[in-house]
Amino acid sequence: MLKLHYNLEKVSMGLVAAIIVAASIGGIVEIAPLFTIDKTVEIPEDLRSYTPLELAGREIYIREGCYACHSQMVRSLADELDRYGPYSLAAESAYDHPMLWGSKRTGPDLARLGGKYSDEWHVAHLIDPRSVVPASIMPSYPWLTRTLDTDLLSDALATLARLGVPYDEDMIAAAEADALAQSHPDSDAVDGFLERYGERPATRVFDGDPSRLTEIDALVAYLQSLGTLTDAPYRTLAEDIQ
Amino acid sequence: MTETLSISERRIGVVLSVLLALTGLVMAAAARHGVMSTHGFMALGLGIGLAFLLAGALHDPEPPTDRLRRYYDAPTRFGIVMTLIWAIIGMGIGVWVAALLYWPEATPPWPATSFGRLRPVHTTGIIFGFGGNALVATSFHVLQRTSRARLADSVSPWVVLIGYNLFCAWAVTGYLMGSTQSKEYAEAEWYADLWLVVIWVTYFALYIRTLARRNEPHIYVANWYYLAFILVVAMLHIVNNLALPVRWTAAESFPVWSGVQDAMVQWWYGHNAVAFFLTAGFLGMLYYFLPVRSGRPIWSYRLSIVSFWGITFFYIWVGSHHLHYTALPYWAQTLGMTFSVMLLVPSWASAGNAIATLNGAWHKVRDDATLRFMFVAAVFYGLSTFEGSFLAIRPVNSLSHYTDWTVGHVHSGTLGWVAMIVFGAIYTLVPQLNGKTEMASLRAVEWHFWLAVTGTLVYVVSMWNAGITQGLMWRAYDENGALSYSFVQSVEAMAPYYLLRTIGGGLFLTGAAICAWNCRATMRGAAGHAADRPLAVQPAE
Ligand code: HEM
Ligand code: HEM
Numbered sequence: 001m002l003k004l005h006y007n008l009e010k011v012s013m014g015l016v017a018a019i020i021v022a023a024s025i026g027g028i029v030e031i032a033p034l035f036t037i038d039k040t041v042e043i044p045e046d047l048r049s050y051t052p053l054e055l056a057g058r059e060i061y062i063r064e065g066c067y068a069c070h071s072q073m074v075r076s077l078a079d080e081l082d083r084y085g086p087y088s089l090a091a092e093s094a095y096d097h098p099m100l101w102g103s104k105r106t107g108p109d110l111a112r113l114g115g116k117y118s119d120e121w122h123v124a125h126l127i128d129p130r131s132v133v134p135a136s137i138m139p140s141y142p143w144l145t146r147t148l149d150t151d152l153l154s155d156a157l158a159t160l161a162r163l164g165v166p167y168d169e170d171m172i173a174a175a176e177a178d179a180l181a182q183s184h185p186d187s188d189a190v191d192g193f194l195e196r197y198g199e200r201p202a203t204r205v206f207d208g209d210p211s212r213l214t215e216i217d218a219l220v221a222y223l224q225s226l227g228t229l230t231d232a233p234y235r236t237l238a239e240d241i242q
Numbered sequence: 243m244t245e246t247l248s249i250s251e252r253r254i255g256v257v258l259s260v261l262l263a264l265t266g267l268v269m270a271a272a273a274r275h276g277v278m279s280t281h282g283f284m285a286l287g288l289g290i291g292l293a294f295l296l297a298g299a300l301h302d303p304e305p306p307t308d309r310l311r312r313y314y315d316a317p318t319r320f321g322i323v324m325t326l327i328w329a330i331i332g333m334g335i336g337v338w339v340a341a342l343l344y345w346p347e348a349t350p351p352w353p354a355t356s357f358g359r360l361r362p363v364h365t366t367g368i369i370f371g372f373g374g375n376a377l378v379a380t381s382f383h384v385l386q387r388t389s390r391a392r393l394a395d396s397v398s399p400w401v402v403l404i405g406y407n408l409f410c411a412w413a414v415t416g417y418l419m420g421s422t423q424s425k426e427y428a429e430a431e432w433y434a435d436l437w438l439v440v441i442w443v444t445y446f447a448l449y450i451r452t453l454a455r456r457n458e459p460h461i462y463v464a465n466w467y468y469l470a471f472i473l474v475v476a477m478l479h480i481v482n483n484l485a486l487p488v489r490w491t492a493a494e495s496f497p498v499w500s501g502v503q504d505a506m507v508q509w510w511y512g513h514n515a516v517a518f519f520l521t522a523g524f525l526g527m528l529y530y531f532l533p534v535r536s537g538r539p540i541w542s543y544r545l546s547i548v549s550f551w552g553i554t555f556f557y558i559w560v561g562s563h564h565l566h567y568t569a570l571p572y573w574a575q576t577l578g579m580t581f582s583v584m585l586l587v588p589s590w591a592s593a594g595n596a597i598a599t600l601n602g603a604w605h606k607v608r609d610d611a612t613l614r615f616m617f618v619a620a621v622f623y624g625l626s627t628f629e630g631s632f633l634a635i636r637p638v639n640s641l642s643h644y645t646d647w648t649v650g651h652v653h654s655g656t657l658g659w660v661a662m663i664v665f666g667a668i669y670t671l672v673p674q675l676n677g678k679t680e681m682a683s684l685r686a687v688e689w690h691f692w693l694a695v696t697g698t699l700v701y702v703v704s705m706w707n708a709g710i711t712q713g714l715m716w717r718a719y720d721e722n723g724a725l726s727y728s729f730v731q732s733v734e735a736m737a738p739y740y741l742l743r744t745i746g747g748g749l750f751l752t753g754a755a756i757c758a759w760n761c762r763a764t765m766r767g768a769a770g771h772a773a774d775r776p777l778a779v780q781p782a783e
């Protein structure tokens with residue numbers, strides 16, 4: 001062996017090839033099978049994709065680096081089930097490009113956040129966290145009240161559709177209008193939105209101000225959608241208990 | 243820079259600078275607004291600046307004709323300056339974000355200075371800016387000395403260093419403006435990622451071409467590590483960053499991976515960024531500078547072979563230990579855990595080999611703060627790999643994951659190991675490259691050493707306490723079977739530790755600032771060329 005290595009050390013491309021081989025095996029063994037689990041782990045029938053407004057909110061969540069302090073992955077541990085809710089399933093994030101499971105909980109997990117607080121609470125909390133949670137160390141986000149830029153939304157949906165997220169052509173074409181419609185439940189455009197996305201996504205004036213579509217509208221819509229895209233985790237947990 | 247290039251090389255430089263400026267112009271014009279256009283203007287400005295610098299020197303005299311018979315050290319010197327600049331930026335922001343966690347009201351009301359945007363500026367600035375520049379700069383030095391050959395050409399080292407720093411600058415300014423992929427340690431957007439691929443290929447080509455000209459039959463072990471660093475980082479970077487831009491004229495993109503696949507790819511990347519960026523490259527540094535400074539050959543050649551291949555082979559498997567108890571399939575978690583524990587063997591073999599090398603030179607360790615930096619680095623390398631293997635065990639991870647224990651582990655590795663070995667290498671190199679025998683102030687080196695050690699200990703110990711407290715509070719139940727603490731109670735319990743961590747970080751930063759000042763004083767009035775002879779490579783036993 002030592003002799004072999006003695007000779008390998010004299011051939012730079014040999015060393016290069018050996019490094020590549022040694023460093024590839026583990027990755028191939030662990031990653032390759034995950035591409036077949038698409039077929040083995042079924043995507044629940046009720047799994048919906050984000051609406052354009054929620055997607056815009058998700059992009060703001062990413063932009064501001066919320067994921068640096070909040071995870072979105074409830075582990076299968078008793079205290080986490082009690083604190084947050086049913087543990088997360090792989091299928092839940094099947095449409096998440098990228099996933100936002102996170103690695104640090106400076107703040108609590110957000111995987112089951114949807115519906116836990118009111119929209120007003122979220123708006124107040126984002127503008128000044130300590131106004132609602134006095135001991136919080138979360139930063140304030142006063143600039144989120146600015147108008148939402150919806151320019152890229154259609155292209156964003158189209159890109160995701162190419163990656164396999166079920167957005168059809170109508171959805172792509174109407175993305176901007178749908179973002180507006182979701183936060184204007186009284187407008188006429190809401191019919192088209194309901195037709196495309198169904199009754200499940202919340203249609204409300206998220207920030208309480210119908211005159212403008214703001215970043216905070218989008219972010220709150222996204223936060224309220226967390227954990228509500230499918231009921232599968234609740235069903236799985238119920239089966240586990242039986 | 244210019245005086246070390248021949249006139250024809252300066253001409254090539256002008257052409258490349260103009261190409262860079264044109265690329266920048268196209269980006270700025272096509273994107274028209276937003277982050278990508280700002281980045282286009284940055285490249286345009288840099289390209290024009292370099293073109294003027296080089297064109298202005300076209301009529302200056304040729305460099306001395308015997309230059310090809312000497313090592314080419316100007317790029318290394320530039321790389322060290324960039325290392326120090328990024329050290330101050332990265333650690334300065336580290337201290338600032340540490341302070342924000344204790345005192346969040348101090349956040350100014352601007353988007354760019356919010357914690358979530360600054361944190362990746364800290365991680366990218368310190369890992370890629372500080373660590374990366376140190377790796378590239380020292381690799382050029384080590385490669386030439388151990389090969390007894392000059393770098394294969396004089397233009398590409400500059401392409402690598404300047405291009406790499408443009409990548410770092412694009413990345414961190416992007417986050418400030420809200421442009422990020424959100425993938426930890428790979429936050430930079432798609433065009434910056436593509437740019438890095440170009441730079442990396444140039445780097446690899448330069449490395450291999452220089453190795454091909456070596457006058458030593460054997461490739462010294464330090465170069466194996468640098469090669470592994472270059473090759474595997476390329477592989478990781480490309481696979482993890484595969485993304486589809488929303489528009490070719492916009493910075494936004496979506497990664498091709500989603501959900502559980504994305505998680506596995508991300509942590510395959512993430513942990514191997516630790517392995518091949520923060521470990522392999524720095525082991526290369528250790529394997530060269532420790533023997534040089536202590537004047538003793540590496541203790542065991544055999545052990546260095548075992549640990550090199552052990553590290554290269556085992557590390558790739560361990561990424562899934564970041565995903566214990568998550569929706570990742572159980573078998574993948576188990577593989578990650580098993581290989582993490584096995585990884586302790588080659589890791590301790592490396593640390594042990596380094597420490598055994600010092601046997602017989604302990605008086606030097608006592609007297610020479612530079613060598614002490616390297617010794618402490620080896621010790622912390624041993625400690626943090628032990629801690630890492632321990633944290634990778636599933637039940638331990640159930641407590642530590644998501645808590646500040648991870649952050650404590652990270653900084654025991656990065657402050658105690660990575661930064662210490664970099665400082666040891668810098669204190670060895672800077673006098674040598676500037677024709678001096680020692681740093682301008684040895685007392686300053688001594689002060690830096692103690693500040694760094696104290697800072698690291700304060701940081702790491704406070705984060706251990708913080709993390710374990712957090713983990714225990716989250717899982718505590720009262721006698722009625724209800725959770726004892728609300729989440730925010732665990733946040734309140736962190737305050738004293740976050741304050742201590744900020745102080746520890748402040749000490750560490752002060753040390754780094756002293757180092758920067760001392761290097762500046764040493765580099766000033768540099769007396770010509772490196773006064774070294776090539777290190778005789780130890781042939782196999
Ligand atoms: C002055 C010294 C430093 C200070 C005060 C500091 C402070 C911090 C803080 C406050 C965080 C965020 C932790 C959190 O979100 O809870 C952090 C994260 C991080 N720092 Fe540092 N840091 C320092 C030096 C370094 C160095 C030298 C490196 C690498 C070479 C480094 C690498 C990292 C990494 C990788 C993370 C992310 C950890 C994770 O995601 O778990 N830091 N640092
Ligand atoms: C045998 C070697 C090592 C093993 C097995 C190991 C294992 C681990 C484990 C289990 C985690 C926690 C994952 C989690 O719960 O999220 C972790 C995190 C981390 N380790 Fe290590 N570690 C090792 C060495 C090192 C060294 C030497 C460094 C630095 C130079 C380092 C840097 C990091 C970083 C940056 C993270 C944080 C990643 C993140 O969450 O963002 N590790 N490591």
